[in-house]
Amino acid sequence: MTNDIHLAFAHPSERAAASADVPYDRISLRDYTVEVEIGAFQLERGTLQRVRFNVVVEVLPLTGPIDDDVDRILSYDRVTEAIGVELQAERINLLETLAARVAERILLEPQAERVFVRIEKLDRGPFSLGVEIVRARDGATPDAQVHQEAPHPCVVYLSNDAIGSGNLKGWIDHFAGQDAPLILCVGAGALPVPTTDHAMTQRRIDLLAIEQNAWTLAAKDHRCKVVETRTELDWAMKNGQICIWAPSKIVLDAVDGPSASARDALALVSWFATEIDAAELVVIGDTAPDATVPVRGLTIETSL
Numbered sequence: 395m396t397n398d399i400h401l402a403f404a405h406p407s408e409r410a411a412a413s414a415d416v417p418y419d420r421i422s423l424r425d426y427t428v429e430v431e432i433g434a435f436q437l438e439r440g441t442l443q444r445v446r447f448n449v450v451v452e453v454l455p456l457t458g459p460i461d462d463d464v465d466r467i468l469s470y471d472r473v474t475e476a477i478g479v480e481l482q483a484e485r486i487n488l489l490e491t492l493a494a495r496v497a498e499r500i501l502l503e504p505q506a507e508r509v510f511v512r513i514e515k516l517d518r519g520p521f522s523l524g525v526e527i528v529r530a531r532d533g534a535t536p537d538a539q540v541h542q543e544a545p546h547p548c549v550v551y552l553s554n555d556a557i558g559s560g561n562l563k564g565w566i567d568h569f570a571g572q573d574a575p576l577i578l579c580v581g582a583g584a585l586p587v588p589t590t591d592h593a594m595t596q597r598r599i600d601l602l603a604i605e606q607n608a609w610t611l612a613a614k615d616h617r618c619k620v621v622e623t624r625t626e627l628d629w630a631m632k633n634g635q636i637c638i639w640a641p642s643k644i645v646l647d648a649v650d651g652p653s654a655s656a657r658d659a660l661a662l663v664s665w666f667a668t669e670i671d672a673a674e675l676v677v678i679g680d681t682a683p684d685a686t687v688p689v690r691g692l693t694i695e696t697s698l
Contacts, residue, residue, distance in 0.1 A: 406450040406510035406526065418452035418507060423473045427516070431649075434487040439646065440594065443517040445489075446524075449473050451500055452508040468505040476500045484624065485647035489513045489525045497529040507531050545631040546673040547575040551663045553679030554584055557611055565678060566615055566636065574673045575631035578618060578638045579666065581659030583607040600656030601642040608638045627670070639666060 407422050426449070429442040453468055476499040486492045493511045500509045507530065514524030550569055556562065557580065569576045582603035590596045608620050615636075621627050622640040630637045641662060645651060648669070654661035660680060667675040 406448050406512050417455065419455050421451045421453065421468055421470065421473070423447060423449040423470065426474065426477070428477070428481065430481050432486055432489070432492070433515075443515060446514045446516055446522070447477055447496075448510075448512040449477075449496070449500070450510040451503075451506050453505040454507055468503055472503055473500060482649055485649055487647075489515070489523075490527070493525055493527045494529070497527060501529060501531050545575050546671055547577045547631055548572060548674050548676065549577050549579060549663065549667040549670075549672045550676045550678060551579045551581075551660060551680065552611065554581070554607070556679035557607075557614070559679070562614060566618070569676070570617070570636055575634070576636045577627070577631075577670075577672075578611065578636065579659075579663040580604060580607045580611055580638070582657070583610060587657075597656055598642070601645060604656065604659060604662075605640040605642060608640050611638055639663075641666065644669075 405422075405424065407420055411420075426447040427444055428447075430445055431440070431442055432438065432445060433443070451468060451473060476496050480486075480492060480495045480499060483495075486495075493513050496513075497509045497511045500506050500511075508528065509530075510526065510528050512524060512526040514522040516522050548569055550565070552562075552565075556565070566576075566578070582600065583606055587603045588599055590599065605620070605622075612618050612620050618636045618638050619630065620640050621630055621637045622643045624644060627637060627639075627644075629635075641656070644666070645656070645662070652662055652665035654665055656662055660677065664675060
């Protein structure tokens, strides 16, 4: 491994060559720039910024004649597709997260042995801000990429009257006893919600009002845990945990977010049920939404 300082800022292909112990072939993607909404700061929400990718994939040299056969090589398209898939999966806050996911996806390709990923933001100032990572195949598939059938939960919307009903525990017992994971959803509580003249701030206030009510519901049955991230949700569904959805993060991070206002809680819940491929959406104490049925099942309306 060389210690030349210039390599710290050299293209990943130079860094790969300097650190190679095996005579790999290299496939490179240079200066691939896309516009995307990304970033943890509030000023980065709701706006697109340019992000530049430089990627080098090391592959073992082919044995025997190539025969000009594209099926024998790692196509450049697979690199750009890996970037596109991860950008479309969800809104991402950190470049580090994006780089790791792109690298893991590229390493699923059978020819890929080691990958260098450099990602830079170009619009945060008169400079570029970036991260570079190196990932290598170690003979094991990364845990994040192991294919598992995604659970199809039962999503139950509870009106405020339903939350205050003496039947609440019985409803939770009933749905928790089914085979599908259970996710409970609520709207805003009974207290007035502050009103602003600014769409972005109003959206956050409305989402927080729903989350306050979610915590109110959690206090009524300690089996139910408030969850806000997709990672927590996936873990809970696979481990039998009853969830109450806190919508802010999933709604705000969605690449194609809901058109429904957070004040229209039922429309928001219907979007969520579709987004997670729910088996069914059950509405207790309110009127089921029209034309927003999850693709896998029927919307059911249950009166108090």
